Structures are given as structure tokens and as C-alpha cells.
Amino acid sequence: MSHQIINGNCLTVLQSKSINQKIDLTFLDPPFNQQKEYAYHHDSMDKIKYWEMMTDVCKFIYDTTNNGGSMYFMQREKNTEFVLTALRKTGWTFQNLIIWKKKTSAVPINGKYGKHYQIIIYATKGEKAKTFHRLRIEPPLPPNYKYQRENGVFVTDVWDDIRELTSGYFAGNEAIRTESGERFHKQQSPLALLIRIILTSTKVGDVVLDPFAGTGTTLCVAHQLQRNSVGIEIDPSNASLIQNRLSEIRDADIIQKYFKDYSCTENISKIWGDEFEKKISIKPVGLFANPIEN
Numbered sequence: 469m470s471h472q473i474i475n476g477n478c479l480t481v482l483q484s485k486s487i488n489q490k491i492d493l494t495f496l497d498p499p500f501n502q503q504k505e506y507a508y509h510h511d512s513m514d515k516i517k518y519w520e521m522m523t524d525v526c527k528f529i530y531d532t533t534n535n536g537g538s539m540y541f542m543q544r545e546k547n548t549e550f551v552l553t554a555l556r557k558t559g560w561t562f563q564n565l566i567i568w569k570k571k572t573s574a575v576p577i578n579g580k581y582g583k584h585y586q587i588i589i590y591a592t593k594g595e596k597a598k599t600f601h602r603l604r605i606e607p608p609l610p611p612n613y614k615y616q617r618e619n620g621v622f623v624t625d626v627w628d629d630i631r632e633l634t635s636g637y638f639a640g641n642e643a644i645r646t647e648s649g650e651r652f653h654k655q656q657s658p659l660a661l662l663i664r665i666i667l668t669s670t671k672v673g674d675v676v677l678d679p680f681a682g683t684g685t686t687l688c689v690a691h692q693l694q695r696n697s698v699g700i701e702i703d704p705s706n707a708s709l710i711q712n713r714l715s716e717i718r719d720a721d722i723i724q725k726y727f728k729d730y731s732c733t734e735n736i737s738k739i740w741g742d743e744f745e746k747k748i749s750i751k752p753v754g755l756f757a758n759p760i761e762n
């Protein structure tokens with residue numbers, strides 16, 4: 469497996485065509501332009517400029533993606549129309565609007581309904597995905613169901629079984645913390661989210677890209693599922709965190725505990741990686757850090 473961490477601005481990196489491999493899947497989790505604190509990014513850009521930038525990012529990813537490759541673009545639900553426009557302008561084919569209901573409390577808003585989900589738009593290069601594994605899961609039985617289902621249910625476009633890492637108790641040991649116990653990165657994605665996306669849309673040996681890599685959750689999961697990965701991250705301290713995260717996989721990052729969630733899925737051992745049974749410990753990976761000017 470090869471994993472490449474590039475410390476730089478994804479727009480510059482993608483534009484320079486310095487990624488010398490074609491991409492099969494991209495997970496796009498950018499800052500949402502909602503005044504969050506980022507050391508190397510100004511999160512209150514002019515709205516038009518922000519969406520021009522995201523449109524360019526989508527275009528460069530499209531150019532470097534294999535035919536039939538996939539992209540998952542995460543955003544706030546109020547920006548749905550902008551995501552759809554950016555994807556349409558850059559050639560992507562819309563497939564699903566996934567509702568990620570994050571098992572956290574709703575955010576109350578005056579004068580309208582409280583916010584209880586985030587969107588993930590799933591799109592492909594070309595009409596049809598070259599890889600789409602129909603995963604099966606076993607959600608708890610709804611009240612009044614008398615019998616256990618025999619073989620689980622297919623994953624749909626509503627994902628309500630994956631918890632977001634919040635600052636409190638539920639961040640558990642998965643959240644990476646500083647010595648003083650603070651979360652290292654407030655937007656760290658849960659492993660379970662990337663497991664679902666990578667299992668659905670790639671095969672063993674494919675290449676996964678994360679242009680806004682943050683703490684490197686995508687690379688960490690890709691490695692354990694025997695997919696190759698490329699992560700781009702503008703903040704050097706995040707980039708070196710990713711390097712450490714992959715060099716020595718923490719117990720909290722080991723994903724084998726999620727295998728059982730998909731055990732009803734046909735051919736799951738093959739989708740997950742044939743070596744799964746034999747994989748007793750995760751080996752450190754060789755990394756190529758390639759600093760590029762911001």
C-alpha cells in the first residue's frame with residue numbers, strides 16, 4: 469500500500485498535477501466557511517469566492533479521477549444548492565443526497581426547525597459508478613417487530629447509525645487529544661463514516677484522495693482496508709499528526725471492531741480485504757511527505 473501526505477494548499481497541489489496516480493474515490497470535507505478557527509485557513513471568505521474555490525477543487529479532482537470514480541462531498545444542508553451547482557458545472561453526475569443524522573442532539577434555531585443532520589452528496593465521474601458495493605447492516609429492530617431480520621438491511625441514503633465525535637463523553641478515545649486533554653482537531657471525522665464510504669465505493673488496491681485531510685481519518689481507514697491513499701493538508705501540524713497517526717496505528721484507530729457491523733454483506737471479507745482474517749497487527753506504513761508551498 470502507498471500513502472502520500474502532502475503538506476500544502478489542495479488547490480495548488482491539484483492544479484499542479486503533482487499527484488502522479490489516478491483517483492478512484494475522494495472524500496471532500498472542507499471547512500464550511502462558518503467562522504471556525506483554522507490556523508492556516510480563513511473560514512469567513514466572501515461567499516462567491518468560497519464557492520468559486522470549491523468549484524475549482526471539484527474540477528481538478530474530476531480531472532484526476534478514473535472514469536466511474538466517486539466523490540463524497542460533505543457540507544451543511546443550507547449549502548446543498550451550491551454543492552449541486554459546483555458538481556454539475558464540473559462534470560460530476562449526481563447520485564445521492566445522503567442525510568447523515570449524527571446521533572447528536574439537534575442544534576436549536578429560533579423561528580425554524582432545529583438542525584439535526586448534515587448532507588453528503590455522492591457523485592460519480594460518468595453515469596454509473598465503477599464500484600458500488602451494496603452493504604448490509606443490522607440496525608436495531610424498530611419497536612413492534614417480533615422477529616429478528618434474517619440478513620440485515622441494505623444501507624440507504626439516511627445514515628443514522630454513525631456518531632459524530634463531539635467534545636464531550638461520546639468523543640471517547642477515538643478523538644485525538646493534546647497533552648492537556650483538548651481535542652487536537654474539532655472536525656475529526658469518525659472512522660465509521662470513512663469505513664462505510666470506502667467499503668462502498670472502492671476495491672482493495674484502489675486509490676482514495678482526501679484534499680482537506682485534517683487528522684487523516686481517510687488515510688487511516690484506507691490503510692487498514694488495503695486501499696492506497698493521498699491526503700493533502702494545509703496546516704503543517706496536522707500533516708505531521710497524520711504521519712504519526714499512520715506510522716503507529718493507535719488501539720482506538722483499529723477498525724476491525726466494525727467488521728461485524730457489515731457481516732450480513734455478501735462477499736464482505738473480499739470487500740474488506742482478503743487479508744482481514746490474517747491481520748493480527750497493523751504494520752507501520754512508509755510515508756512520503758512532500759511539502760508544497762502554500
Ligand SMILES: C[S@@+](CC[C@H](N)C(=O)[O-])C[C@H]1O[C@@H](n2cnc3c(N)ncnc32)[C@H](O)[C@@H]1O
Binds near residue numbers: 656
Ligand atoms: C473539516 S477539516 C477535515 C477533517 C478531516 N475529515 C478529519 O477527519 O480530520 C478541514 C481541514 O482542511 C484543512 N484545509 C483548509 N484549507 C485547506 C486547503 N486550501 N488545502 C488543504 N487543506 C486545507 C484545514 O486545516 C482542516 O484541517
